[in-house]
Amino acid sequence: MHKNYRIYLTALIIFFSSCKKNNSPASAPIDASGTWSTSSLSNATSGFSISAAQYPCLASNKLILNNDGTLSQTYVGIDTCYMTKLPLYILGIPGSSSPGTWTQTGDSVITHIEGIPKPGLGVVSKTSTGYQLLIKDSVVNSIGVSILIR
Numbered sequence: 785m786h787k788n789y790r791i792y793l794t795a796l797i798i799f800f801s802s803c804k805k806n807n808s809p810a811s812a813p814i815d816a817s818g819t820w821s822t823s824s825l826s827n828a829t830s831g832f833s834i835s836a837a838q839y840p841c842l843a844s845n846k847l848i849l850n851n852d853g854t855l856s857q858t859y860v861g862i863d864t865c866y867m868t869k870l871p872l873y874i875l876g877i878p879g880s881s882s883p884g885t886w887t888q889t890g891d892s893v894i895t896h897i898e899g900i901p902k903p904g905l906g907v908v909s910k911t912s913t914g915y916q917l918l919i920k921d922s923v924v925n926s927i928g929v930s931i932l933i934r
Contacts, residue, residue, distance in 0.1 A: 864878065
């Protein structure tokens with residue numbers, strides 16, 4: 785009986801020592817506040833996908849998310865940014881700015897920009913080169929995707 789007791793005790797010690805607790809803390813959400821530059825835009829309905837590599841002025845479109853829950857969508861370029869002139873498709877006009885609000889829950893971000901009827905639904909994430917904010921906007925019969933970087 786004494787021998788069985790030692791076997792059971794040894795088995796219990798091995799069992800409990802092999803069970804490790806996951807003491808690593810849950811990763812904190814990434815704070816989305818700050819200034820974001822547009823890296824790319826796409827719209828499957830309209831059939832285009834562009835990047836700041838193709839149109840450098842695209843990066844002059846800024847989304848500024850303030851800590852107080854307000855935002856500003858601003859174009860800071862000195863010249864008008866065109867994707868095409870005929871048909872006219874403008875990516876940014878100097879001095880244009882639209883106010884709005886934003887909220888964040890975890891890594892999810894919701895933007896409400898004045899003049900845009902539906903909210904933008906976004907996710908902030910860490911990439912190998914920094915941070916990315918992917919926002920999907922639902923406009924009339926169309927879904928646009930913006931990727932912003934910080």
